[in-house]
Amino acid sequence: MSRSQEISLDTVRVRKKRKNKDTWAIIGFIAPAFLIYGVYVIYSIFMTFYYSTFSWTGIDANMVFVGLENYIRLLQDGVFWTSIQNNFLLVIASLLTQLPVGLIMALLLFSPIKGMRLFRSVYFMPFLMSTVAIGILFIFIYEGNYGLLNTILGAVGLESLQTAWIGKESTAIWAVIATVCWQFAPFYMILFRATIVGIPEELYEAADIDGASGWQRFKNITLPLLMPIIITSAILSVIGSLKYFDLIYVMTGGGPNNSTELMATYMYKQTFTNFNMGYGSSISFSMFIIAFIVTVFILLGDRTRRGNE
Amino acid sequence: MIKVIKGIPLYLLAIGILVVTGLPFLIMTLTSFKGQMEFMTSPWSIPKSFSLDNYMLLVELEFFGYFANSLFVSVVSVFIVIIIAAMASYPLARLKFRLSRPIFILFMVGMMIPIHTTLVPIFILTNKMGIYDSLFGLIGPYIAFALPISIVIFTQFMRDIPKELEESAKIDGCSHLRLFWNIIFPLLTPAVATVAIYNFIHIWNEFIFALVLTNSSQNATLPIGLREFYGEFSVNIPGIMAALTLGSLPLLLVYFIAQEKIVTGLAAGSVKG
Numbered sequence: 190m191s192r193s194q195e196i197s198l199d200t201v202r203v204r205k206k207r208k209n210k211d212t213w214a215i216i217g218f219i220a221p222a223f224l225i226y227g228v229y230v231i232y233s234i235f236m237t238f239y240y241s242t243f244s245w246t247g248i249d250a251n252m253v254f255v256g257l258e259n260y261i262r263l264l265q266d267g268v269f270w271t272s273i274q275n276n277f278l279l280v281i282a283s284l285l286t287q288l289p290v291g292l293i294m295a296l297l298l299f300s301p302i303k304g305m306r307l308f309r310s311v312y313f314m315p316f317l318m319s320t321v322a323i324g325i326l327f328i329f330i331y332e333g334n335y336g337l338l339n340t341i342l343g344a345v346g347l348e349s350l351q352t353a354w355i356g357k358e359s360t361a362i363w364a365v366i367a368t369v370c371w372q373f374a375p376f377y378m379i380l381f382r383a384t385i386v387g388i389p390e391e392l393y394e395a396a397d398i399d400g401a402s403g404w405q406r407f408k409n410i411t412l413p414l415l416m417p418i419i420i421t422s423a424i425l426s427v428i429g430s431l432k433y434f435d436l437i438y439v440m441t442g443g444g445p446n447n448s449t450e451l452m453a454t455y456m457y458k459q460t461f462t463n464f465n466m467g468y469g470s471s472i473s474f475s476m477f478i479i480a481f482i483v484t485v486f487i488l489l490g491d492r493t494r495r496g497n498e
Numbered sequence: 499m500i501k502v503i504k505g506i507p508l509y510l511l512a513i514g515i516l517v518v519t520g521l522p523f524l525i526m527t528l529t530s531f532k533g534q535m536e537f538m539t540s541p542w543s544i545p546k547s548f549s550l551d552n553y554m555l556l557v558e559l560e561f562f563g564y565f566a567n568s569l570f571v572s573v574v575s576v577f578i579v580i581i582i583a584a585m586a587s588y589p590l591a592r593l594k595f596r597l598s599r600p601i602f603i604l605f606m607v608g609m610m611i612p613i614h615t616t617l618v619p620i621f622i623l624t625n626k627m628g629i630y631d632s633l634f635g636l637i638g639p640y641i642a643f644a645l646p647i648s649i650v651i652f653t654q655f656m657r658d659i660p661k662e663l664e665e666s667a668k669i670d671g672c673s674h675l676r677l678f679w680n681i682i683f684p685l686l687t688p689a690v691a692t693v694a695i696y697n698f699i700h701i702w703n704e705f706i707f708a709l710v711l712t713n714s715s716q717n718a719t720l721p722i723g724l725r726e727f728y729g730e731f732s733v734n735i736p737g738i739m740a741a742l743t744l745g746s747l748p749l750l751l752v753y754f755i756a757q758e759k760i761v762t763g764l765a766a767g768s769v770k771g
Contacts, residue, residue: 229623313761
């Protein structure tokens with residue numbers, strides 16, 4: 190056997206050993222995360238579908254297999270359709286208010302105003318407050334008799350607008366949507382701010398030399414460079430709105446008369462208040478399907494957009 | 499940098515937004531110093547005197563137990579997430595194997611999954627494991643739902659670490675475990691900060707799992723405690739405001755101390771997702 194052959198055989202042996210070592214390392218390193226994720230997320234999704242094929246209270250062991258009957262019932266359930274409608278209303282309202290307001294707030298943080306530290310600190314505060322605390326606080330802001338909003342309206346002579354904001358079907362959904370936007374606009378503000386910070390100042394200097402106006406600078410420099418983060422924010426906003434729960438649950442519990450019901454609050458109500466675990470599971474699995482379809486659409490759209498560029 | 503509007507309109511806009519974002523906090527804090535009588539006569543005026551009675555009431559009612567619970571759950575969950583997410587990201591970012599991509603995508607998908615889709619099975623599982631109504635029952639789901647974003651952040655960060663660093667260690671016959679702990683993990687500090695900040699804020703404020711998986715008030719986290727308090731003391735509005743103020747204080751304090759870190763950490767965490 191020649192010397193070079195010997196060496197190559199050796200390297201092969203070393204490589205093989207290395208590869209074995211790699212396999213065990215891969216398994217060992219991924220296992221803890223995979224186990225927890227597998228049990229709590231992946232297993233749970235399958236089990237939700239499984240449970241959704243039963244008529245079952247969840248309290249006793251009496252489970253009756255009903256196939257897809259829960260889903261058929263769901264399609265005929267007016268409250269479920271209301272909740273889907275509200276979810277999509279929330280999606281649209283979030284896109285149309287949170288993102289633009291967040292962008293305006295971010296731009297303000299780069300404008301020549303005095304006391305910037307104050308503005309910057311306060312603007313972001315809503316996002317750090319716990320959703321439950323926000324919900325309770327806004328119950329008192331919207332309160333019908335002495336609520337802060339009505340007091341302010343009274344003080345500026347707009348008594349005619351005073352109403353029980355979250356007690357009435359016609360205004361409740363808008364009142365809670367406004368609160369959701371109050372909470373999340375600051376979040377998009379920081380995403381936009383982080384991107385604007387990264388835009389090189391030279392671009393603006395060059396624009397100044399060309400005599401560009403403020404609006405032109407925004408339209409031709411800032412906005413195009415912000416586009417990727419705007420799209421990311423839109424995705425976050427859509428997915429977040431589809432699974433939204435906390436604030437509505439605290440503020441209205443889906444009422445009055447189901448007018449603020451979301452898929453998540455309705456699912457909670459059916460499952461843990463009415464003890465229809467089977468039916469509740471069919472709602473939660475539908476939420477998964479809807480989130481899945483929307484995500485696939487977003488990803489496909491994103492791919493075509495990237496392909497076009 | 500931005501000069502579309504300037505002067506007085508600019509200030510009007512900036513102050514308008516300041517009022518909308520800040521006024522609820524101001525009112526909440528001011529009301530918390532009022533007595534019930536004073537609130538009834540003039541609900542939203544500036545308090546005549548700053549009484550701490552409402553806060554004393556909270557201390558008496560062991561409101562701080564909720565803080566302790568939230569802190570425990572958040573710290574333990576975030577700590578475990580950092581360790582196991584960083585570990586899982588190591589092979590995903592640095593080793594070549596066939597299942598690398600599918601496993602990464604499987605984790606990533608977790609970011610779009612509504613928590614509610616897992617609620618009933620996790621509720622039943624937690625009962626079966628005998629940890630229903632215990633803080634330990636919350637840690638599992640918190641870790642599971644923090645993993646996707648954390649793994650994405652760590653993997654992206656690790657991919658950018660130059661390969662040469664570990665080549666020499668490999669030739670020395672260094673094991674993967676030592677390579678990870680002694681060479682890679684210490685380089686991850688910025689990513690660890692992002693993961694820690696992002697997840698801590700979300701877990702600290704988490705509501706739905708705490709609502710479903712705990713029951714007794716001694717195992718209630720802060721959001722649950724606030725709601726309980728609201729239910730029991732709905733007449734004592736200044737008392738509720740004191741609870742809300744106190745409940746919001748920890749995160750706001752941390753925010754005022756380390757503003758830039760928090761903001762960049764949150765932004766980086768969200769954008770990676």
